Amino acid sequence: MSTREIEHVGLSHSMKRRKQITNAAIYVTLSLLCIFWLLPIAWLVLSSLRGETKEMYTSYIIPKQFTLWNYTSLFTDTKLFSFPRWYLNTLLVAVCSCAITTFLTLMVAYTYSRLRFKWRKRFMNISLVLGMFPGFMSMIAIYHFLKAIGLNQSLVALIIVYSGGAALGYYVAKGFFDTVPKALDEAASIDGLTRNGIFWKIILPTSMPIVAYTALTAFIAPWVDFIFVSVIMKDNYANYTVARGLYMMIDREHMSEYYTRFCAGAVLVAIPITALFIKMQKYYVSGVTGGAVKG
Amino acid sequence: MSANINTSAQGKRARKIPHTDEHRPKFIHQLANGGAETWLSAIIFGFGSFVNGQIIKGLLYLASEVGFILFYLTFGWGYVKDLLTLGTVQQGWVFNEAIGIDELAAGQNSMLILLYSVLTIATLVPLFMIWRNSVKSSYLAHERKLAGIKQPTFLKDVKTLLDLRYHMTLMSLPLITLTLFTALPIIFMVAIAFTNFDATHQPPGKLFTWVGLTNFRNIFFDNPKYKNSFGGILTWTFIWAIFATVTNYLLGMILALMINKQGIKLKKLWRTCFVITIAVPQFVSLMLVSRMFADTGIVNETLKNWNWIKDPIKFLTDPTLARIMVVIINMWVGVPYTMLMTTGILMNIPADLYESANIDGATAYRQFVSITLPYMLFVTGPYLITTFVGNINNFNVIYLLTSGGPLNQNYYQAGDTDLLVTWLYKLTVDRSDYNLASAIGIIIFVIVAAFSLLAYNFTGSVKKEDQFS
Numbered sequence: 001m002s003t004r005e006i007e008h009v010g011l012s013h014s015m016k017r018r019k020q021i022t023n024a025a026i027y028v029t030l031s032l033l034c035i036f037w038l039l040p041i042a043w044l045v046l047s048s049l050r051g052e053t054k055e056m057y058t059s060y061i062i063p064k065q066f067t068l069w070n071y072t073s074l075f076t077d078t079k080l081f082s083f084p085r086w087y088l089n090t091l092l093v094a095v096c097s098c099a100i101t102t103f104l105t106l107m108v109a110y111t112y113s114r115l116r117f118k119w120r121k122r123f124m125n126i127s128l129v130l131g132m133f134p135g136f137m138s139m140i141a142i143y144h145f146l147k148a149i150g151l152n153q154s155l156v157a158l159i160i161v162y163s164g165g166a167a168l169g170y171y172v173a174k175g176f177f178d179t180v181p182k183a184l185d186e187a188a189s190i191d192g193l194t195r196n197g198i199f200w201k202i203i204l205p206t207s208m209p210i211v212a213y214t215a216l217t218a219f220i221a222p223w224v225d226f227i228f229v230s231v232i233m234k235d236n237y238a239n240y241t242v243a244r245g246l247y248m249m250i251d252r253e254h255m256s257e258y259y260t261r262f263c264a265g266a267v268l269v270a271i272p273i274t275a276l277f278i279k280m281q282k283y284y285v286s287g288v289t290g291g292a293v294k295g
Numbered sequence: 296m297s298a299n300i301n302t303s304a305q306g307k308r309a310r311k312i313p314h315t316d317e318h319r320p321k322f323i324h325q326l327a328n329g330g331a332e333t334w335l336s337a338i339i340f341g342f343g344s345f346v347n348g349q350i351i352k353g354l355l356y357l358a359s360e361v362g363f364i365l366f367y368l369t370f371g372w373g374y375v376k377d378l379l380t381l382g383t384v385q386q387g388w389v390f391n392e393a394i395g396i397d398e399l400a401a402g403q404n405s406m407l408i409l410l411y412s413v414l415t416i417a418t419l420v421p422l423f424m425i426w427r428n429s430v431k432s433s434y435l436a437h438e439r440k441l442a443g444i445k446q447p448t449f450l451k452d453v454k455t456l457l458d459l460r461y462h463m464t465l466m467s468l469p470l471i472t473l474t475l476f477t478a479l480p481i482i483f484m485v486a487i488a489f490t491n492f493d494a495t496h497q498p499p500g501k502l503f504t505w506v507g508l509t510n511f512r513n514i515f516f517d518n519p520k521y522k523n524s525f526g527g528i529l530t531w532t533f534i535w536a537i538f539a540t541v542t543n544y545l546l547g548m549i550l551a552l553m554i555n556k557q558g559i560k561l562k563k564l565w566r567t568c569f570v571i572t573i574a575v576p577q578f579v580s581l582m583l584v585s586r587m588f589a590d591t592g593i594v595n596e597t598l599k600n601w602n603w604i605k606d607p608i609k610f611l612t613d614p615t616l617a618r619i620m621v622v623i624i625n626m627w628v629g630v631p632y633t634m635l636m637t638t639g640i641l642m643n644i645p646a647d648l649y650e651s652a653n654i655d656g657a658t659a660y661r662q663f664v665s666i667t668l669p670y671m672l673f674v675t676g677p678y679l680i681t682t683f684v685g686n687i688n689n690f691n692v693i694y695l696l697t698s699g700g701p702l703n704q705n706y707y708q709a710g711d712t713d714l715l716v717t718w719l720y721k722l723t724v725d726r727s728d729y730n731l732a733s734a735i736g737i738i739i740f741v742i743v744a745a746f747s748l749l750a751y752n753f754t755g756s757v758k759k760e761d762q763f764s
Binding site for chain 1: 406407410457458459461462464465466468469470472473475476477478479480481483484550553554556558559565567568569570571572573574575576577578579580582583584586587593627631635653659688690694716719720723724729732733736739740743744747
């Protein structure tokens with residue numbers, strides 16, 4: 001016993017030194033990586049505050065003059081690009097598609113998780129197969145369909161596009177519902193609650209995190225997507241969303257004049273999304289790895 | 296199983312009646328034993344319900360039948376009748392003798408014919424289901440009548456929609472949106488792959504028609520330019536997907552190991568630093584990075600100012616360098632993501648494995664290769680395949696960084712960093728070559744389906760196999 005203790009002390013002494021060296025190396029590596037990772041973001045924020053607005057690129061990172069003009073002019077100078085209008089468009093689309101998507105997703109997730117019926121497995125398999133087609137493919141057809149009924153280039157079309165696939169994105173919510181104990185349902189059922197009652201009064205209140213997660217992801221989508229908007233809106237600038245509008249600000253034509261304002265707009269979009277994401281990252285992780293991690 | 300649950304509350308009634316839901320009589324059986332009204336129900340929907348006193352239910356069946364017939368007569372047939380040819384009357388100038396000048400005469404629109412035909416044919420599915428239910432409910436009503444049981448009122452039937460048949464209530468709306476905005480569009484686009492709907496056949500000016508497998512033959516064999524583009528882009532798509540997946544996976548895991556190592560402080564701060572880059576929308580961060588590495592971007596300008604280089608380095612405009620750059624920049628996007636995903640799993644690796652390795656004097660590298668990596672591969676196998684599939688379709692990174700460029704003269708409308716999915720996007724949005732794009736979409740589907748099947752089987756084997764040891 002005693003010999004082992006002595007051995008242990010001697011071992012841990014040399015190990016301690018080695019450990020200190022490795023830890024120091026890790027701190028240095030992590031710091032370097034952090035700088036490397038945060039540099040573009042720092043550059044974005046600094047450019048958005050840059051007073052030298054006429055120059056697109058500067059060879060220095062820290063601006064010579066700080067200003068908030070880039071931010072204010074986004075909202076005051078609306079001659080060519082109407083940022084406030086885009087902002088309101090995005091807000092409207094995000095709120096509507098968030099409401100629709102959340103409802104559809106939770107309905108489907110609850111059904112697949114709790115109710116057993118003849119076509120359940122078949123529906124889930126069909127969903128899986130449909131999800132394997134590239135999104136653009138259906139996009140093109142939807143565009144032609146909306147055009148045929150005269151809805152193209154409208155915000156309604158955009159809401160339809162963002163919430164149309166809601167029934168396919170049930171996996172995370174279903175995974176969550178699966179973990180809610182079935183005993184709750186049974187108890188409620190004995191108390192005379194219908195399945196409708198169980199859904200609204202038992203399952204939803206106990207699953208608030210997943211309701212919030214579903215709503216937030218649906219809310220964020222219109223803020224960060226620029227592809228579907230491009231396809232649906234074509235050149236109808238007035239109905240652009242923030243992402244598509246900002247994307248236009250740095251095309252070849254406008255980049256030199258609008259670069260710093262693009263940075264300001266990007267910061268305005270990124271701040272709320274970053275905040276939401278950091279808050280919700282726990283659910284995000286469990287959603288993606290849910291199928292892979294055991295027990 | 297499902298029958299039991301569906302009818303459990305009807306149990307008392309069900310047991311008294313032979314051949315109800317629980318026995319699942321076949322359709323023929325229902326017709327044969329449902330009395331004359333069931334036969335009539337197959338022609339006049341809801342007839343059986345009607346004569347058995349379920350007036351509202353019967354009327355609803357009838358109304359839906361009338362609705363469908365009206366829809367087919369006034370709308371559907373007008374398109375479906377031209378489905379085989381996709382229209383024969385082309386828009387063109389016709390001499391109008393009355394005025395003495397040429398007039399633009401409207402022609403048929405192949406696109407609308409196909410679109411609405413798909414829609415009309417798809418409505419046969421709900422029609423069939425309603426027809427089937429009409430017969431079934433007539434049969435059940437007949438059986439109840441024979442057994443002398445009171446027919447359930449309409450109100451009672453509706454109430455079951457909130458309980459026993461609650462799945463119908465919940466699923467109806469999602470199913471409608473799924474059909475209209477996902478399933479039908481995909482069927483339409485799959486059909487397009489077998490037509491010649493390209494830039495030179497744009498409705499309403501021109502008609503397009505069925506061409507069978509021509510598009511696929513062109514891509515695989517006949518058209519040298521298509522064949523060249525497809526081969527090149529497919530190869531690069533796979534190279535890209537492999538490199539993007541492996542680099543992100545390994546480096547993300549190493550990063551997670553570093554942050555979570557015992558004795559490293561401020562774990563949460565380090566993690567947040569990296570996570571911020573995921574949270575910033577990709578169109579912002581990637582656009583920014585692509586501008587940084589542009590020929591006149593800040594990186595080249597800075598290097599010039601320091602007199603390190605004279606001519607700008609063609610980070611994103613030289614084919615080989617651009618390919619390397621997108622993989623590297625993709626690490627910037629993806630490594631924090633893997634770090635976030637793997638952190639939790641790394642914590643679950645049994646600590647005694649490392650302890651005994653430490654006592655044996657194994658180096659950190661050796662521990663990573665012999666303990667961490669095998670364990671992680673075992674647990675995250677399906678996630679790895681899903682990521683690989685995601686990278687095959689990684690539109691954002693490629694499109695925002697290089698837009699697929701630099702343009703390759705040997706390719707059809709594509710560049711050296713284009714993936715199949717960005718090529719598809721260009722073909723549709725920039726070129727309107729829908730037929731080619733749809734064919735490529737189907738090929739992407741086949742690839743994705745194959746790998747997903749692999750992932751699915753992997754998950755299955757993980758579930759069956761008990762423990763990692």
